[in-house]
Amino acid sequence: MKKIFCSLYLQVFVLTILSLQSYVSFAQSVETINPLEKRLDEMLAKMTTQEKIEQLYYLTDGNKRLNIPQFTGSDGPHGIGNNAKGFSSFPVTIAMAATWDPNLITRVGRAISEEQAARGKDRIAGPTLDMLIDPRIGRAPETIGEDPFLGGRISAAFILGQNTTSVFGSVKHYNLNTYEINRRTNDYLSDQRSLVELWGLHWKRAIQFGGAMSVMCAYNWVNGDKCAENKYMIKTLLRDHWGFDYYTMSDWGGFKETGKALIAELDFCEGNDLYIKELPDGVKNGLYDINLVDRATRNILRTKIISGMMDGVPVVPQSMIDSKEHRELVYESGLKGLVLLKNEKNILPLNKNQVKSIALIGPNVAELPLDGNSSSKVIPSYQISVEKGIKTILGEEKVVYARGCNINDTDKTQFSAAIEAAKKSEYVVFVAGLDKTVEGEGYFINKEADENGGGVLSRPDRPSQTVLLPGMQNELINEIAKVNPNIILVVISGGTCSVTPVLKNVKGLLYAFYPGQEGGRAIADVLFGNYNPSGKLPATIPKDDSQIIPISTDFKNMVSKGVGYRWFDSQKLTPEFAFGAGISYTTFEYSNIKINKPKAKVGELIEVSFDLKNTGKIAGEEVAQLYLSTGTILPALAMPIKQLRGFQKTALNPGESKRITLKLTPEELYVYNEQTNSYQVPQGDYIVQVGGASDKLLLKASFSLAAASPKPDLQVVNIRTMPVFPEVGEPLVFMVSLINNGTGETKIGDDHIIRFYVDGKEVAHYYSKSITIPVGGMEQACAQGSNNVNWTATAGKFNITAKVEVAKSDDLIKENNSCEGQLTIPNGKVIPTEIAKFIQ
16 A cells, blocks of 8 residues: 555656646746748848838739739639639628538638639639628628628638638628628717627637638728727737737728728739728828837738748639539539428428429529629539429420419419410429529629618518518419419528418428529429438528518617527527528437536536437438527626527437537637627526527526636647648748637736647747736737757648647646648648548
8 A cells, every 4th residue: 555655646746847848948938939920020121111002002002023923713602703704603791691501611712712822813702791681682692691600600600611622712801891882981880799709709700710811891980980090890809809910901892081991901902902092091191100100911811821822822714614523522512501491291392203394483493593692602613503403313205394473573474384284294393492593792782872872771681571482473373373273392592481461372382592593403302302402401490571670770789689689589480490400301309418517617617418310211311400598697787589509410320329429618608898808608507499490498407607717728720730731851930829718818028839740749839928818818829849940841732730738727628729831732722630531
């Protein structure tokens, strides 16, 4: 016994000495000299004031004397836009959100960027992070839907895909970009909490975890300042709090006061010439601070370096454009965003061997709409209509087509032919919805009033001004129902359309947000059972216009009053179809919910686990969703009745069951405390509900959080190198994003230590005691080589690891203290290991 005691004592003594030695070595470490910022210092020192200013203007930001390339790019939220032809047209943003599948959307972001790289461009305007406050807004197709949690995961996934290539995205439109009516003059009023906690949630995720390298400011105003001139929005929130240090830009001509924009930290002037005209004399005469110009130029040059533009990128073959692989990805992403909402008497799937005849009716049968009329529209080399998709499966002889009506007019002259076709057919597939004539960017505004402030926000953007299917579509469907009861309704749109006036008269309902150029093939495959639908609604479908949040520029208290399902909950409204809804050709059972720590402390990781079983006869995918509610909490803030805080898409064979675990870190529990201007995790009581839709939450459990001392939770993501695409023989600088999603800030004087490894061997380190990272904040950490010697690239494939070192007692969750990536040399860049597994 004595020997055992002595042995244990010796072990503790040795560990203590080692710990002290480690602490002493850290305490004596020298502050890392940032190699990236040193390079930027050297570049700026070589530039004249005029050359610095030219970097801030979209027509002059190239510099031949200093070998600085110029930004080149186009719109591209769902494919290459700006009238480019022959590029793959993927599903629109809201359709991507309908997949609820981040890994899939990472592949989509990568493919679109590969096509941009193949044409020698380096930038895409996209993805779009606008939120759907009203389904009738013009740019509804470009939105991430109505929920910032889902939108943040989808947007970050898209950006991660972009960042596996040499093309980066200008994420847009920051922020509160909603109605198109008088979009340049609408001044949206918001409390600080709503700006951060609701409107900012998906932006924070896209910037920190997605690794966005450019932010485009919206046209509208927020709290009295244009977004591109809004110091709180750009400097305070985006930069100082969330840690964004790449470049910001205006939307086309989206600001008017050079001084305000420069102070707000708008870096890049796109679409007007204010910076290039006013800054040279203004700086010379002392009107504008040269230090602000230096800062903006630094942000732009930093982006050009970290995107790969400055040091060279690999050539991507033009055969990548609209390639076979990309066409299949268009099909897959369109397929997985299709949402089945009604299947009365199991009318679907249709059996191609038993179907005798089908009448194809509706304005979207013969032509497949791909987008609204906006800058993001893509012109593909082909598109597959629903008519073609069904005829490919069923054959020409069993199909009759009659348009029946147009999208949005009162013409009934085509009714009789459609009714006659329906009368003679076994089934009717009616393809309804919207198209580019009724949805779009800036399409229905009084442009002169918009520019000069003469307009007011008084109506929705949609010409019909209603959420109902426009024109004569509802009337025709109900007329057809009198002669044929077997109607399957397919709706194709960007913003959701209510089908309440016809719902009782259709047996099947499939919702398709503009699904990409292969959309007709995807829709046909779902209708005939070649694929079991797995999409879920990213936006609530109301019964009628009375259920939509009133049109207003007052966006205050939106956290509790909410948009989308939060609004429906707060007003005790029952929609036609709830957020997250979507059924399948099989059935799923949820059971056995458990929480790892029913009584925990603030900051501790909460894990919610449950069983998900396929109880049907065919394989299928289910999106399990977790919603969080609160009981009594401190601080006693107004909270939504529930909000999405976790989801997972899982494939299951018939009879198969899987244990699903969804994690609630401090980030998922954050509220924004306006009194302290900081994120906070409230102590108190919480309720979790789990199920297949926001109105079908069959499982319920609770936990409580007791007060605890604030602690950081440091995690590292997005390993990068300089140069980005290293060649053999080049020395590498390593960097990473250091995020603090804990409950306490790190302070000046704290050790911030990150070590970098190549195939397990340490090659670089970062050390700083001079930074502070607020709760919810981020620092870009750039390392020095070990012994001040950078690792030199050799040919091959390498595993890169970044690990933040922090005492266990000073950090909340140790599992996120490291990240890994794969680097292939030559022609490769660091790609996160988890992404490398499914993109190859």
